[in-house]
Amino acid sequence: xxxxxxxxxxxxxxxxxxxxxxxxxxxxxxxxxxxxxAVDAPSRALSWGTESLSSRGRLLEESRRLRQERLQFxxxxxxxxxxxxxxxxxxxxxxxxxxLADRVLVANILSVDLDPFQHRFVIDKGGSDDVYVGQAMLDxxxxxxxxxxxxxxxxxxxxxxxxxxxxxxxxxxxxxxxIAVGAGDSSRVNLPFxxxxxxxxxxxxxxxxxxxxxxxxxxxxARVVEVERIPGEPFANVTAxxxxxxxxxxxxxxxxxxxxxxxxxxxxGPTQPGAEPPAAEPPAEEPQPAGPADGGDQ
Amino acid sequence: MRGRTKIWPVxxxxxxxxxxxxxxxxxxxxxxxxxxxxxxxxxxxxxxxGRFGVGVAWIMGLVLDVLTGSMLGQHALMLALSxxxxxxxxxxxxxxxxxxxxxxxxxxxxxxxxxxxLIDGMTSDLDGGALRLMPIISAxxxxxxxxxxxxxxxxxxxxx
Numbered sequence: 001x002x003x004x005x006x007x008x009x010x011x012x013x014x015x016x017x018x019x020x021x022x023x024x025x026x027x028x029x030x031x032x033x034x035x036x037x038a039v040d041a042p043s044r045a046l047s048w049g050t051e052s053l054s055s056r057g058r059l060l061e062e063s064r065r066l067r068q069e070r071l072q073f074x075x076x077x078x079x080x081x082x083x084x085x086x087x088x089x090x091x092x093x094x095x096x097x098x099x100l101a102d103r104v105l106v107a108n109i110l111s112v113d114l115d116p117f118q119h120r121f122v123i124d125k126g127g128s129d130d131v132y133v134g135q136a137m138l139d140x141x142x143x144x145x146x147x148x149x150x151x152x153x154x155x156x157x158x159x160x161x162x163x164x165x166x167x168x169x170x171x172x173x174x175x176x177x178x179i180a181v182g183a184g185d186s187s188r189v190n191l192p193f194x195x196x197x198x199x200x201x202x203x204x205x206x207x208x209x210x211x212x213x214x215x216x217x218x219x220x221x222a223r224v225v226e227v228e229r230i231p232g233e234p235f236a237n238v239t240a241x242x243x244x245x246x247x248x249x250x251x252x253x254x255x256x257x258x259x260x261x262x263x264x265x266x267x268x269g270p271t272q273p274g275a276e277p278p279a280a281e282p283p284a285e286e287p288q289p290a291g292p293a294d295g296g297d298q
Numbered sequence: 299m300r301g302r303t304k305i306w307p308v309x310x311x312x313x314x315x316x317x318x319x320x321x322x323x324x325x326x327x328x329x330x331x332x333x334x335x336x337x338x339x340x341x342x343x344x345x346x347x348g349r350f351g352v353g354v355a356w357i358m359g360l361v362l363d364v365l366t367g368s369m370l371g372q373h374a375l376m377l378a379l380s381x382x383x384x385x386x387x388x389x390x391x392x393x394x395x396x397x398x399x400x401x402x403x404x405x406x407x408x409x410x411x412x413x414x415x416l417i418d419g420m421t422s423d424l425d426g427g428a429l430r431l432m433p434i435i436s437a438x439x440x441x442x443x444x445x446x447x448x449x450x451x452x453x454x455x456x457x458x
Binding site: 001004005007008009010011012014015016021024025028029031032035036038039043111112113114115116117118120122149156164184247 | 313316317320322325328329352353356359360361364366367368369370372375378379417426429430
C-alpha cells in the first residue's frame with residue numbers, strides 16, 4: 001500500500017508537472033476507448049431512433065427550411081467573395097500578410113460525463129485526424145472551446161465556460177480588447193479586467209481577438225448581457241452570454257488555423273508588387289525606411 | 299475454495315462500474331453520481347481480500363484516470379487507499395449488520411472523496427465547494443441495494 005501510494009504521488013507529479021506520461025496515457029486510452037463508445041451508444045441509438053421515426057411532414061418541413069437557409073447563405077457568400085478579394089487588396093496595400101482560409105472538420109461529442117465541476121468533454125476525433133492540443137472548436141453560433149489533450153482516437157476538450165479557461169476577446173463595435181474568463185456556468189462568461197470607464201454596453205458582441213494564438217480572430221464568442229459599474233471599485237462587473245450552444249450541441253467544428261508554410265509563401269508574392277505603388281505616392285512617405293529596403297531586397 | 303470460484307462475473311461488475319462512472323446524466327443529478335468504482339471494489343475486497351487487493355484497485359484507478367481525464371494516479375491513490383482500509387477491517391465489515399456496514403462504508407467513501415477534493419484543490423481552480431461532497435450521501439443511499447445485488451446476483455454466477 002505504502003509503495004503504491006508513493007507510486008501514485010510520483011505519477012501525479014510526473015503527469016501534472018512534466019507531461020512525461022503521454023505514452024502510458026495513450027496506451028491506456030486505447031483500452032478505455034471501447035468503454036467510451038459503449039457508454040455513448042445508448043444516446044446515439046436514441047438520436048438515431050428519433051431521426052428514423054420522425055414523420056414525413058416534419059422532414060419535409062425541415063428540408064424546406066434548410067433549402068431556404070442555404071439560399072440565404074449562398075447569397076451572402078457571393079458578397080463575401082467580393083469582400084474577401086477587397087480585403088486581400090487592402091491588406092496588400094498595408095503590406096501585411098492576408099489571412100489564411102481556415103480548414104475545418106466536424107467532430108461528434110461523445111456523451112461521456114467527466115468531472116461534473118469542470119466543463120470538459122470528449123470528442124470522437126484524435127491524433128489520427130491531425131487534431132492538436134490548443135485547437136479551436138466552433139459551432140454554428142461561435143467559439144465553443146479548445147482541445148486540451150489528444151489521444152489516438154479521441155480528444156478531450158475544454159469549454160470557454162470552464163472556470164480555468166480564458167478567451168482573448170475584443171468588442172466588435174470598437175475593438176476594445178479584454179479577456180473572457182469562464183464562470184463555471186455554461187450560460188455565461190465574465191470579463192473581470194475592464195475598468196469602470198471602459199466603453200462597453202449591454203448587447204455588445206465579443207469576437208475572438210486572435211491574440212495568444214489559440215483561437216482564429218473574428219469569430220463570435222459571447223454577447224454582453226450585464227454591465228455593472230460600482231463607484232469606488234477599479235473594475236466593472238461585465239457578464240456575457242456565449243453565442244455558441246455550449247453543452248447543447250452534439251457536433252462541433254474543429255478549426256486548423258496554424259499558419260501553413262506553403263500558402264503564406266505564395267501570399268507573399270502579390271504583397272510585394274502591391275506595396276510598391278503606395279511607396280511612390282507622397283502621403284505614404286512616412287513609413288519610407290521600410291519601403292526602399294524592401295525594394296532593395298527585390 | 300478461493301481458486302475455484304470464477305472471476306469473470308466480478309470483472310464484468312467492474313466494467314459496468316467503469317461505465318457507470320462516465321455514463322451521461324442530467325446536469326442536476328450529475329453532482330450526485332455515486333463513486334461506483336470505489337463501492338464495487340470495497341464490496342469485492344471485503345468478499346475476497348486475497349484476490350481483489352490494493353494492486354487491482356490501483357490498476358483500476360489508473361484506467362479510471364484515463365477514462366475521466368483526471369491526473370494519472372489520482373484515482374489510483376484514492377481507490378488503493380479505500381481498498382487498503384477495507385482489507386484492514388474486512389473481518390469486522392463482513393459480520394456487521396447492514397446499517398452498520400453502510401455507515402462504515404460511508405466512512406471509507408468520505409475519506410475517498412476528501413482525498414479527491416484535496417488533490418483537485420492543489421492542482422486546479424476549484425469550483426463547486428461543498429457540493430463536491432454530495433457523492434458521500436449518494437454512496438450512503440446506494441450501498442445497501444448494491445450489496446444486495448452483488449450478493450444475490452453476482453455471487454451465484456461465480457459458483458460452478
